Structures are given as structure tokens and as C-alpha cells.
Amino acid sequence: MKIPLSQIAHTRSGDKGDMVNIGVIAYRPGDYPILVREVTAERVKAHFGDLVKGTVTRYELPNLGALNFLLDEALGGGGTLSLRIDAQGKTFGAALLRLEIDASSHPPQQ
Amino acid sequence: MIRIANGQGFWGDWLEAPVRLVEQGPIDYLALDYLAEITMSIVQKQKLADPSLGYARDFPPLIARIARPIRERGIKVVANAGGVNPIACAREVRRLAPGLKVAVVLGDDLYDRIGDLLARGHTMQNMDTGEPLASIKDRILSANAYIGAFPVAEALATGADVVIAGRCTDTALALAPMIHAFGWSPDQHDLLAAGTIAGHIIECGAQCTGGNCQVDWQSIPDMANIGYPIVEAESDGTFIVTKHEGTGGRVHSDVVKEQLLYELGDPQNYITPDCIADFTSIQLADIGPGRVRVSGIRGGPRPPMLKVSISYAWGYKAIGTLVYSWPQAFQKAQAADAIVRQRLAHLGLSFDEIYTEYLGVNACHGPAAQRIEDPAEVQLRIGVRGAGRKDIDRFTRELVPLVLNGPPTGTGFGDGRPPVREVVAYWPALLDRSEITTHVEVVE
Numbered sequence: 001m002k003i004p005l006s007q008i009a010h011t012r013s014g015d016k017g018d019m020v021n022i023g024v025i026a027y028r029p030g031d032y033p034i035l036v037r038e039v040t041a042e043r044v045k046a047h048f049g050d051l052v053k054g055t056v057t058r059y060e061l062p063n064l065g066a067l068n069f070l071l072d073e074a075l076g077g078g079g080t081l082s083l084r085i086d087a088q089g090k091t092f093g094a095a096l097l098r099l100e101i102d103a104s105s106h107p108p109q110q
Numbered sequence: 111m112i113r114i115a116n117g118q119g120f121w122g123d124w125l126e127a128p129v130r131l132v133e134q135g136p137i138d139y140l141a142l143d144y145l146a147e148i149t150m151s152i153v154q155k156q157k158l159a160d161p162s163l164g165y166a167r168d169f170p171p172l173i174a175r176i177a178r179p180i181r182e183r184g185i186k187v188v189a190n191a192g193g194v195n196p197i198a199c200a201r202e203v204r205r206l207a208p209g210l211k212v213a214v215v216l217g218d219d220l221y222d223r224i225g226d227l228l229a230r231g232h233t234m235q236n237m238d239t240g241e242p243l244a245s246i247k248d249r250i251l252s253a254n255a256y257i258g259a260f261p262v263a264e265a266l267a268t269g270a271d272v273v274i275a276g277r278c279t280d281t282a283l284a285l286a287p288m289i290h291a292f293g294w295s296p297d298q299h300d301l302l303a304a305g306t307i308a309g310h311i312i313e314c315g316a317q318c319t320g321g322n323c324q325v326d327w328q329s330i331p332d333m334a335n336i337g338y339p340i341v342e343a344e345s346d347g348t349f350i351v352t353k354h355e356g357t358g359g360r361v362h363s364d365v366v367k368e369q370l371l372y373e374l375g376d377p378q379n380y381i382t383p384d385c386i387a388d389f390t391s392i393q394l395a396d397i398g399p400g401r402v403r404v405s406g407i408r409g410g411p412r413p414p415m416l417k418v419s420i421s422y423a424w425g426y427k428a429i430g431t432l433v434y435s436w437p438q439a440f441q442k443a444q445a446a447d448a449i450v451r452q453r454l455a456h457l458g459l460s461f462d463e464i465y466t467e468y469l470g471v472n473a474c475h476g477p478a479a480q481r482i483e484d485p486a487e488v489q490l491r492i493g494v495r496g497a498g499r500k501d502i503d504r505f506t507r508e509l510v511p512l513v514l515n516g517p518p519t520g521t522g523f524g525d526g527r528p529p530v531r532e533v534v535a536y537w538p539a540l541l542d543r544s545e546i547t548t549h550v551e552v553v554e
Contacts, residue, residue, distance in 0.1 A: 010324040010364070014373040017238055017536065023371020025364070027325075051476035059377050061390050063406075064367050068374050076465060079536050080148055083429060083465035083493030086474045094324070095475035 003103045009035060011093030018078030019070055020052075020089035022096055026065040035067055036060065038101035044069050047099050048092070112291045114284050114308070115340045118142040118189075119315030121149055121166050127315060127338045132176045132185060135354035137340060138291075140180070141283035142189035143313050144169065150277060151421035151534040153193035154221070154252035164195030165202075165274075173272060174206035181209055181271060188262060188283050192276040194219055194252060200274050200553035213270035215261045217548035218277040220253040220418065220541075227545065234418060234539035243539060249422040251534060255541060256417045258383030259305070260296065261548035262286035268552050277419060279382050281309030284341060292345040296384070296412065303387035303409020304347035306380070310387075311351055311369050311404070312339040318351060318369035320359035325368070332358025348405040350397070363394040366402050381417075383543070386410040415540040424535035425462070426502040429493035430509040431469075433522030436486050440471050442517035443490035449516050450492060450508050459501040467491045489522065495533065502530050 005011075005024070008031045013022040024039055026032045045056040054072025061068060075089055076082040086092070115137040117128030121144040131137055144166040157164025169191035173180075180187060192199045196214040203212050220227065224247065227234070234243040243250075254277035263286040265273040275282075285305035288294060294301045311318050318339050320330040337357025342350040353361055370389060374380070377389035386409055393406035434442040447466045454464070469489035472479035494505045506527040513520040 010368065012322070012324070012368040012372050016373060016375065017538070021371070021374055023368065023374060025367045025371065027364070047478050049477035051478070061371075061377050063390055063392055064370060064394070066367060066371055068371055068377055070375060076463070077495075080533050081424065081427075081495065081535055083427065083463060083495055084473075085467055085469060085491060090322075091474040095478040098475075098478055098480065 001103050002100050004097060005039065005099040005101055006097035008103065011096055013089050013091070013093035015075060015078060015088045018075050019072050020074040020092045022069045022071065022093045024067045024069065024096065029065045032062060032065040034101065034103060034105065039067060039099065041069065043099065044071070044096065047096060048074070112139065112287060112343050113137045113340050114139040114141060114287050114312070114343060115338060116141045116143065116284070116312035116315055117338050118144060119313065119317065120144070120146050121168065123315055125168070125172070128172060129176055130357070131338055131354070132179050134357060137185060139287040140185055140187045141312070142169070142187065142191060143280045143283055144189060144191045145193065145277060147419055147536050148421060148534060150194060150252040150254055150419060153195070154421070157195050162198050165193040165199035166191040169199060170202040170206050173203050173210065177207035177210055186266060186287070187272045188266070188286055189273070190275045190278050190283065192274045194221065194254070194276065196274045196276050197551070197553065203272055203274070204553055210271040211269060212272045212274065212553045213265040213268045214551050214553060215257070215265050215273065215275040215278065215548055216551060217261070217546060218254045218257045220255055224250060224253050227541070232541055232545070234420070234541060237538040237540065243420065243537065246422045246537065251421045251423060253418060253420045255546045256383055256419060257546065257548055258282050258412070259285035259289055260384065261550065263289035265550045266290040268550060270552065280313040281306045281382055282384065284309035284312055285384060288343050299385050299409040299411055300407060301347040302385035304349065304407040305343070306382050306385060306387045306409070307389070307392060307404070307407055308341045308343060308349050310380070311366060312341055314369060314372060315339065316359060317372065318366055319353050319361050320365055323360070323365050323368055325364040330360045334358060347407060348403065351402045351404060352400055361400040361402055363396050363402050366394060381413055383412060383416055385412050414543060416543045416546055418539045418541045420537035420539060421534050422537055424533040425495065425497040426499045426530055427493060427495040427533050428502050428506045428528050428530045429491060430506060430528040431489050431491045431522060432509055432512060432520050433487055433489045434517065435519040435521070437484060439485055439488040440468060442519065443468055443488045445517045446490055446512050446520065447492060449512065453508055454505060457504060459504055460498065461494045461496040461501065463495050465493045499530060506530060
């Protein structure tokens with residue numbers, strides 16, 4: 001069953017230099033394993049395409065039912081150098097909510 | 111138990127917030143965070159123009175406004191409003207609120223020491239790029255070490271009503287009152303990590319009480335009167351996040367989680383001058399309406415190096431916009447962009463980058479944006495950045511003419527050509543903490 005990430009998680013994003021971080025938080029703790037399985041660093045990198053030039057790193061916070069993504073070279077130089085309207089990456093979290101994920105509670109059969 | 115409130119998440123945050131925190135219920139400490147990474151360069155420029163300036167100018171009038179209640183009720187104010195001139199800031203507070211005792215924390219400012227530090231082999235490479243600081247040394251506008259909570263706690267120990275620091279960490283503003291009130295020591299890593307995480311939760315003001323919150327945002331009550339956060343801290347390192355009764359907004363574990371993840375790097379290594387906090391140890395519990403209990407926090411020892419925040423003159427930029435209306439608004443904006451780029455190339459101008467966005471199409475979300483067929487209007491936004499002011503200035507004259515000599519229905523040019531802005535860039539570096547000696551001065 002394919003659903004947008006927004007149905008099971010909320011997000012907040014911010015900047016550190018030219019890097020964006022996105023926190024992805026499961027509404028229900030029981031859905032955290034789905035986040036871990038579906039929202040991989042590779043899929044996040046692909047979702048943003050050429051908006052993110054660098055690598056994407058994922059960290060896990062099972063205690064909060066949350067993942068933290070660091071998107072490198074994602075703000076056109078970052079801080080005052082950036083020419084973008086969203087130079088602080090405030091809306092990256094919202095953009096990720098459109099990611100299509102498989103919400104079945106067991107991994108798909110190969 | 112002590113109550114620590116945060117009434118300012120950055121310089122420019124809501125002016126009424128700290129006043130309401132004082133007036134609408136009990137608090138013991140009022141923390142005010144004024145300094146973003148780039149703020150130091152702004153205050154440095156102000157100080158160069160006028161030696162009596164160089165601090166957050168909103169701060170002294172605010173203290174004058176709340177002087178009477180904080181004195182009567184013994185509320186202590188802790189702020190990094192000092193910028194690059196904390197003494198001048200303290201004098202202005204004393205001038206406007208003569209009854210208050212003011213202490214300042216000094217020692218973070220490295221602006222006059224950079225040459226000496228470089229000469230003695232401190233390379234202070236850029237943490238992001240690895241370049242040595244010597245490559246930009248003639249363009250440095252400000253340089254400050256991030257100092258931690260212990261020097262701020264030392265200032266509270268003088269009995270001051272108002273403590274003013276320069277570049278201390280945002281989290282230190284909440285941790286320092288705990289160190290002061292509970293007598294925590296530098297080797298109590300778990301406690302220091304707890305106070306640091308309390309500081310992280312409240313340092314962005316209303317971002318932990320319902321501001322900028324995605325969770326059912328339309329149901330968040332009375333945002334016009336949003337309450338700013340209060341931490342009720344215990345000496346064992348547990349604390350409750352809340353806000354004054356009757357205020358707007360929402361405190362809930364979902365909201366607190368969003369703020370915990372805000373501007374977070376490696377969650378197990380949240381590095382401050384006081385400790386390394388482990389965000390994977392945090393336990394949250396909703397224990398009542400508008401009350402979230404935080405416990406279980408673990409931490410490790412402070413690092414041997416301090417982060418240094420350096421700002422330097424990079425060059426110039428300008429960003430101009432035009433709006434195109436339906437029909438084919440997006441295609442018209444794209445055509446206009448191509449024309450501008452062709453004309454800039456013909457002029458032989460040199461830029462580090464030309465960047466074009468289409469607001470209403472995909473400016474914020476890029477390829478992740480939902481596409482709309484033939485939108486009602488699109489804003490074309492073209493930015494250029496470069497070392498030379500002259501070329502940037504020439505660019506600013508290339509947009510408005512398009513209204514007459516480019517694609518049809520161009521508008522939104524009423525403000526004329528865009529301003530040329532100086533770009534002050536940020537240079538994060540590390541420095542051995544033995545180079546930093548802080549001290550406290552009481553300003554009478």
C-alpha cells in the first residue's frame with residue numbers, strides 16, 4: 001500500500017551552513033519501523049534531485065520514534081552566500097512529506 | 111525547582127514575548143537569545159562606526175520596560191545581548207534601569223587576537239572546507255569563541271539582576287541558571303547534558319510551544335497570544351516543558367520532538383563547551399495539559415576544543431524579481447530568464463553564481479514540488495553573487511526593462527531595481543580551549 005509520508009510522520013527542517021537537517025517523526029511509535037525501512041538516505045537524496053548536491057546521512061532516534069537526515073551542499077552555499085528564497089532550508093521537511101512509501105507493516109515479499 | 115523561561119529566539123523575535131513571560135505567571139530566570147551566527151558581523155560593523163555600539167540594541171529598552179517587576183520578584187535575566195561590546199550594553203542597561211545590578215561575561219572576543227593566534231600556529235581551518243584561516247585573514251570582520259554555561263553561572267553568582275554575555279552558546283542561557291541554583295560541577299556530565307537539552311528545547315522561543323509546528327497546525331489555539339516556553343528544572347536533571355496558563359499555542363510531546371530535531375546533527379554527539387549530550391537518551395512523557403516531562407538524559411565530557419565563529423567580507427550579491435501572469439506565466443518567466451542571461455553574457459559581466467527560481471512553481475521544493483498546470487502567476491527571482499560590486503550593480507539594471515522589452519504581462523517592478531548587498535560569510539573553526547580565559551565584571 002503506497003501512501004505519502006505525511007500520513008504517518010511529521011517533519012521539521014533547519015540549516016547549519018550549507019547543510020540542511022530534516023527531522024522525521026512518526027505520529028505513532030508503532031510506525032517507527034516503517035520509517036526506518038522506507039525512508040532511507042538514498043530515497044531522500046533521490047527525492048530532492050539536483051537541489052541537494054552532496055551526500056545524505058541518516059541517524060536514528062528510536063527513543064523519539066524519529067530519524068534525522070543531514071543533507072550536505074543543499075543550500076546553494078548556505079547562510080548569507082545563498083541566493084535561494086529558502087536559504088535556511090525551512091521548507092525541506094515539508095517537501096519530504098510527499099515521499100511515497102510502502103506502509104504495510106511487513107517488508108514486501110521479494 | 112527553578113523556572114527558566116525563554117523570551118527571545120533570535121534578535122528580531124517578538125518584542126512582547128519577554129514582557130508577557132514576566133507579567134503572566136511565575137518565572138525565576140528569563141533567558142534571551144539574540145545571537146545568530148551572522149549577527150556578530152553586524153554588531154562588529156556598528157561598533158566600528160560608533161565605539162559605544164556593537165550589541166543587541168533592543169535589549170536595554172526591554173530591560174527598562176520590565177525593570178520594576180524583575181527587581182520586585184527577583185527574576186534574573188540571562189542574555190547573550192552583549193555582541194562584541196557587552197560593557198557598552200551593560201552601561202546602557204544601567205542608564206535606562208539604574209536600580210539593577212548588571213554583570214558581564216568577557217573573554218569570548220578574539221577579533222584583536224587573530225594575528226597573534228595565527229602566528230603561534232593556531233591554523234583555525236574552516237570546519238566545512240578545511241581551508242586555513244590565513245587565506246582570508248585581511249577580510250575578517252569578527253571572531254568569537256563560543257563559551258559555555260560555567261562563566262555565565264559565575265556571573266549569576268555575583269547576585270546580578272541582569273547577566274550579559276557575548277558569544278556564549280544558546281543552550282548556556284538555560285544551563286547556567288541550573289549550574290548556579292543546583293551547584294552542578296563540570297564532571298556531572300549527565301546533569302549538564304540535561305540542562306543543555308533543556309536549553310535546546312527553549313532556545314528558539316515559541317518553536318516548542320506550537321510555533322512553526324506541523325502537527326494539526328490549524329487546531330493550535332490562539333497563536334496571536336502564543337505563550338513562550340518555560341522549563342521547570344529539578345536538581346536531578348529532570349525537567350518539565352510548559353508555558354504560562356491561559357496563553358496560546360500548544361505544549362505536547364509531538365511539538366517538543368519537532369524542536370528536539372531542529373538544527374540537529376549527529377544525535378549522539380551534540381557538542382557544547384560544557385558537555386556532549388546524547389539525544390538518543392531522551393525520554394518524553396505527556397504528564398498533563400501543556401506539560402511534557404523530560405528525563406533519562408545522558409552525556410559525556412566536554413571537548414578539548416572550542417568552536418570559534420568568524421565572519422569575513424566575501425563580496426556582493428543582488429536578487430531581483432518580476433511577476434508574470436496567466437496565461438503561460440511559467441513559460442514567460444523562463445523566457446525572461448533566458449533573455450537576462452543572454453544580456454549579462456553580452457555585457458561580459460563576471461559572477462560567481464547566477465541562480466534563478468520560479469516562485470509559485472518550484473522555488474522551495476525543487477524537483478519535489480507538486481506541479482500546477484498553468485498557474486495564475488509566477489514570480490521570477492534571479493540572484494547573482496560575485497566579488498566585484500560593479501558587475502553586481504550592473505545586473506540590478508537588467509530586470510525592470512523586461513517589462514517593456516521582454517515577454518508580455520511582466521509586473522511587480524514597483525520598487526525599482528534591487529539593492530546591492532554586501533555578503534558577510536561565516537567561517538566556523540576550532541581552537542584549543544586553553545586559549546580562552548573568561549572573566550566576569552560587574553558594571554556599577
